[in-house]
Amino acid sequence: MPLGTLDRTPPPFFRQGASALSKLMVCSALALFLMVADARFKMTQPLRAVVATLLYPVQWIAIRPVQLLKNSGQYFESLQSAQASEAAARVKLALQSQRASQVEQLSQENARLRNLLALRERITTPAAAAEVLYDAADPYTRRVIIDKGMLQGMEAGSPVIDESGVLGQVTRVHPLISEVTLVTDRDQAIPVLNARTGARSVAFGDPITRGGALELRFMAGNADVQAGDVLTTSGVDGVYPPGLPVAKVISVERRADSAFARISCAPQAQVDGARHVMVLKPVAAQLPPRPVPDDVAPVKRGGRK
Numbered sequence: 506m507p508l509g510t511l512d513r514t515p516p517p518f519f520r521q522g523a524s525a526l527s528k529l530m531v532c533s534a535l536a537l538f539l540m541v542a543d544a545r546f547k548m549t550q551p552l553r554a555v556v557a558t559l560l561y562p563v564q565w566i567a568i569r570p571v572q573l574l575k576n577s578g579q580y581f582e583s584l585q586s587a588q589a590s591e592a593a594a595r596v597k598l599a600l601q602s603q604r605a606s607q608v609e610q611l612s613q614e615n616a617r618l619r620n621l622l623a624l625r626e627r628i629t630t631p632a633a634a635a636e637v638l639y640d641a642a643d644p645y646t647r648r649v650i651i652d653k654g655m656l657q658g659m660e661a662g663s664p665v666i667d668e669s670g671v672l673g674q675v676t677r678v679h680p681l682i683s684e685v686t687l688v689t690d691r692d693q694a695i696p697v698l699n700a701r702t703g704a705r706s707v708a709f710g711d712p713i714t715r716g717g718a719l720e721l722r723f724m725a726g727n728a729d730v731q732a733g734d735v736l737t738t739s740g741v742d743g744v745y746p747p748g749l750p751v752a753k754v755i756s757v758e759r760r761a762d763s764a765f766a767r768i769s770c771a772p773q774a775q776v777d778g779a780r781h782v783m784v785l786k787p788v789a790a791q792l793p794p795r796p797v798p799d800d801v802a803p804v805k806r807g808g809r810k
Contacts, residue, residue: 557679568639630746632783633657635665638682647690647712649673651782654681662744664785670750670773671695671738672782683784687776688751689717697721697751698739702729705739708752708770717776719752721768726759730768743789750774 542548633653641648653659655678663675665685673693677684686693693710711720724730734754740747752770759766 554679558681561681564638630788631786633659635683635782635784637685637779637782641684646692647687647710647717647776648676649685649687649779651683651685651784652681653784654679654683656680659683659784660787662787664745664749664787665782666749666785667774667779667782669775670752671745672774672776672779674744675784685782688719688772688774689776695745695751696739696742697736698747699730700735700737701731702734704729705741706736708736711769717772718755719770719772721754721770722765724766724768726764726766728766730754730757730766732756735773736770740788744787746785746788 539549543550635651635653638650638652641650651665659675659678661675661678665672665675671688673685673687673690675683676686688695688708688710689712690710691712695708696705697708698705706721706724708719709722711718721730721736732754736751736753738745738747738749738751750773752772754768755771756769757766758768
């Protein structure tokens with residue numbers, strides 16, 4: 506039999522329907538539609554919240570062995586290390602006691618001056634304690650997951666601090682957990698104040714340089730910034746309370762070919778090892794609402810009598 510007369514089509518038993526190229530095009534179009542819909546209209550937000558709620562027990566069970574091993578290592582800590590920690594804690598307590606007496610005196614003086622000038626009292630920010638469960642799975646972001654969510658009153662935009670300074674900001678809230686974006690994330694920016702000079706600026710996350718740091722951008726080359734300057738929150742953004750430690754300047758590069766200086770800062774908070782944190786309420790939620798402007802009555806032009 507000639508080869509040209511053979512039927513080269515597969516038997517009906519092996520027919521698979523649409524071709525692989527058609528399936529690839531349909532799946533790619535569907536994936537592109539879902540990405541655009543999620544980015545513009547937040548269509549998958551309820552589904553993400555449901556999935557996060559269902560996976561929370563599994564995540565809680567999976568993290569327990571790691572926490573058990575970590576606690577076991579802490580339990581078998583050497584006596585010398587424990588004594589060194591106790592001595593450091595005593596020195597820190599003595600310094601804090603001295604500062605507390607000074608702070609009390611300054612607080613009384615501040616209250617008298619505010620009463621004298623009839624100024625509004627400083628805002629006391631409500632806070633809630635939370636625990637860091639694990640780091641986010643996305644390798645291109647710097648985020649952690651805490652064990653408080655919508656049911657515990659968490660809000661998107663709330664500042665998060667630890668015992669050393671500002672850790673980040675709540676960017677996504679689920680029913681039982683919340684996602685915190687660290688200050689070293691590339692999309693994070695925080696208004697800061699130089700405690701030495703009083704100059705305001707904005708610190709941006711720089712996760713690549715020095716393994717995770719911050720950078721003061723758009724600072725003039727002749728700006729009065731030195732290594733060792735402490736940066737605190739300025740409070741002008743309506744999110745962070747003023748006076749919280751953010752970072753410390755570690756290097757200042759003034760280049761002749763650029764009008765701006767390259768300023769690198771190290772975060773004060775333990776962005777890589779924070780365990781227990783405090784979630785603050787945004788400052789804007791505590792401020793009184795803006796007064797509604799009165800309608801300006803139209804001016805009537807008077808005619809000549």
